[in-house]
Amino acid sequence: MNLTVTDVILTPILVADPPLLNTQGVHQPYTPRLVVEVVTADGTTGVGETYGDTKYLELARPFAEKLKGRQVSDLNALAALADEVAVDASRVSGQVDVGGLRGVQTADKLRLSVVSAFEVACLDALGKALGLPVHALLGGKLRDSVEYSAYLFYKWAEPPGGAPAEKDDWGAALDPAGIVEQARRFTERYGFTSFKLKGGVFPPDEEVAAVRALAAAFPGHPLRLDPNGAWSVATSLKVAEEVGGLLEYLEDPALGTPAMAEVAAGTDVPLATNMCVTTFAEIEEAFTRDAVQVVLSDHHYWGGLRATQHLAALCAAFGVGVSMHSNTHLGISLAAMTHVASTVPNLHHACDTHYPWQSEDVLTARVPISGGRVAVPDGPGLGVELDRERLAFLHRRWLEDDGRLRDRDDAAALRVADPRWVTPAVPRW
Numbered sequence: 269m270n271l272t273v274t275d276v277i278l279t280p281i282l283v284a285d286p287p288l289l290n291t292q293g294v295h296q297p298y299t300p301r302l303v304v305e306v307v308t309a310d311g312t313t314g315v316g317e318t319y320g321d322t323k324y325l326e327l328a329r330p331f332a333e334k335l336k337g338r339q340v341s342d343l344n345a346l347a348a349l350a351d352e353v354a355v356d357a358s359r360v361s362g363q364v365d366v367g368g369l370r371g372v373q374t375a376d377k378l379r380l381s382v383v384s385a386f387e388v389a390c391l392d393a394l395g396k397a398l399g400l401p402v403h404a405l406l407g408g409k410l411r412d413s414v415e416y417s418a419y420l421f422y423k424w425a426e427p428p429g430g431a432p433a434e435k436d437d438w439g440a441a442l443d444p445a446g447i448v449e450q451a452r453r454f455t456e457r458y459g460f461t462s463f464k465l466k467g468g469v470f471p472p473d474e475e476v477a478a479v480r481a482l483a484a485a486f487p488g489h490p491l492r493l494d495p496n497g498a499w500s501v502a503t504s505l506k507v508a509e510e511v512g513g514l515l516e517y518l519e520d521p522a523l524g525t526p527a528m529a530e531v532a533a534g535t536d537v538p539l540a541t542n543m544c545v546t547t548f549a550e551i552e553e554a555f556t557r558d559a560v561q562v563v564l565s566d567h568h569y570w571g572g573l574r575a576t577q578h579l580a581a582l583c584a585a586f587g588v589g590v591s592m593h594s595n596t597h598l599g600i601s602l603a604a605m606t607h608v609a610s611t612v613p614n615l616h617h618a619c620d621t622h623y624p625w626q627s628e629d630v631l632t633a634r635v636p637i638s639g640g641r642v643a644v645p646d647g648p649g650l651g652v653e654l655d656r657e658r659l660a661f662l663h664r665r666w667l668e669d670d671g672r673l674r675d676r677d678d679a680a681a682l683r684v685a686d687p688r689w690v691t692p693a694v695p696r697w
């Protein structure tokens with residue numbers, strides 16, 4: 269068996285994304301992703317997926333060159349190898365991730381967001397070569413399926429300004445009745461039993477009303493509300509008082525560890541985050557101040573599947589819960605998320621996934637979600653197969669784009685509807 273990396277193929281693509289609203293703006297009609305293929309001397313190919321914006325591509329290209337000649341089993345060396353790749357300072361100084369949806373931007377976080385796709389691709393190749401599933405390489409699954417939550421969004425029926433887009437059949441959801449209808453569709457199509465509402469879009473009273481409507485329509489089902497740090501401490505506490513009893517957790521009500529610590533001190537509602545704890549360096553302050561009770565892991569920006577396991581172990585040591593965050597992603601990542609989630613003993617919450625919003629994929633078969641769960645694949649590697657025609661088609665879309673869609677910008681997408689729109693200052697309410 270020769271596990272030497274002989275080739276690395278990077279394919280940036282644009283995938284259809286519906287007009288989902290968040291506190292920054294609205295999703296663009298097409299969003300960038302990067303598909304990474306690692307090829308070994310034996311001809312085995314492993315796949316991974318990560319963010320595809322220009323700043324990630326800039327790092328992925330030199331990193332891919334460095335990987336050639338290494339072993340796909342050389343996983344512990346990946347982070348150090350990435351440190352050798354220079355990050356353009358203008359990409360990180362004073363920047364936030366996705367307009368602030370994923371915390372601050374640092375050179376390390378950028379590198380880890382690239383490393384993660386290569387780690388997944390190496391694990392896929394290694395698993396295929398050894399005839400073992402990725403979860404076995406991570407120490408073995410603890411469960412046969414992983415639970416996901418329905419990720420509810422306020423959304424428009426169509427993108428603003430008649431921009432070219434793929435049609436979606438979800439329709440608009442702009443009030444409590446629309447959100448309940450969307451949740452019903454999620455349960456009919458995928459069997460989800462737990463629900464997360466992306467908030468920070470409308471004044472908190474309207475989102476409180478939506479949570480109440482969901483609780484009435486789905487009594488006893490776990491609910492979460494996530495305004496992405498759009499509220500003040502006072503507003504967060506008011507919402508916690510009003511609907512905290514209906515929530516499994518309240519996610520990033522206020523921005524940053526000090527504000528989250530203040531909210532946590534004033535309520536018994538558990539607070540979750542994918543914004544103030546996004547790197548290992550941010551853990552100490554947040555945990556010692558008891559600012560968060562649940563951390564949302566995400567292998568993409570924490571640095572991979574093994575980093576996710578390390579994060580979960582740290583959370584266990586501090587008595588902090590673990591859940592899983594999701595950005596727009598395809599089936600490669602859903603498979604990777606499912607493999608790692610199956611190995612984490614203290615993952616007691618349904619994971620987030622954007623996958624149902626993605627009508628397009630790069631796989632020969634979509635990853636099925638049924639009963640709100642994804643079965644943990646037991647075949648070699650991730651258990652997914654690339655559809656090269658689809659990949660080439662989505663890559664052509666990226667090549668033909670004039671550059672406007674190659675970097676996700678939710679505020680710019682909303683300016684098509686409202687030319688005066690700027691990313692709102694926080695706290696917004």
Ligand SMILES: O=C([O-])C(=O)C[C@H](O)[C@@H](O)C(=O)[O-]
Nearest residue numbers: 290369496542593594595596
């Ligand atoms: O806080 C979160 O859960 C997210 O940021 C998830 C996604 O980024 C979501 O908000 C989005 O894409 O609009």
Ligand SMILES: [Mg+2]
Nearest residue numbers: 494519520542
């Ligand atoms: Mg969140």
